[in-house]
Amino acid sequence: MQPFLKLFLSEDSGWKHYARLLTHVGQVPNWDALAERYFNPTSRSFINSLCALNPDVPRSRVARAFMFTPHLVTMTFSGTRRIEALSGGEIDANDLSRAYSDLLVFCAGGTRSMLHPG
Secondary structure (H helix, E strand, O other): OHHHHHHHOOOOOHHHHHHHHHHHHOOOHHHHHHHHHHOHHHHHHHHHHHHHHOOOOOHHHHHHHHHHHHHHHHHHHOOOOHHHHHOOOOOOOOOHHHHHHHHHHHHHHHHHHHHOOO
16 A cells, blocks of 8 residues: 555645545446556456466455455545544544554454454
């Protein structure tokens, strides 16, 4: 996730638009062919690595655990202001460094719990 964060913290505002595009690609069936061509090979590589590290966990469970992370990352980095409303203004949606550290803890803990419950 850190390379993605570095891009978002750069001067290029196009990265927020890219995150919004990725969010749509992941949610709209019309984009399945695009996802298959450009994103799924990399995702499968990550899933294969996680499977190799967790050979007793069914691939389907590894895939599900993996998919939560990119969805949360793109939603968090897409610039939605909902977190500001839900936090009563205590959280700035543009404070990606703070969001990153919380997101890293949440994704790592969630993935670990899914792959090794109990």
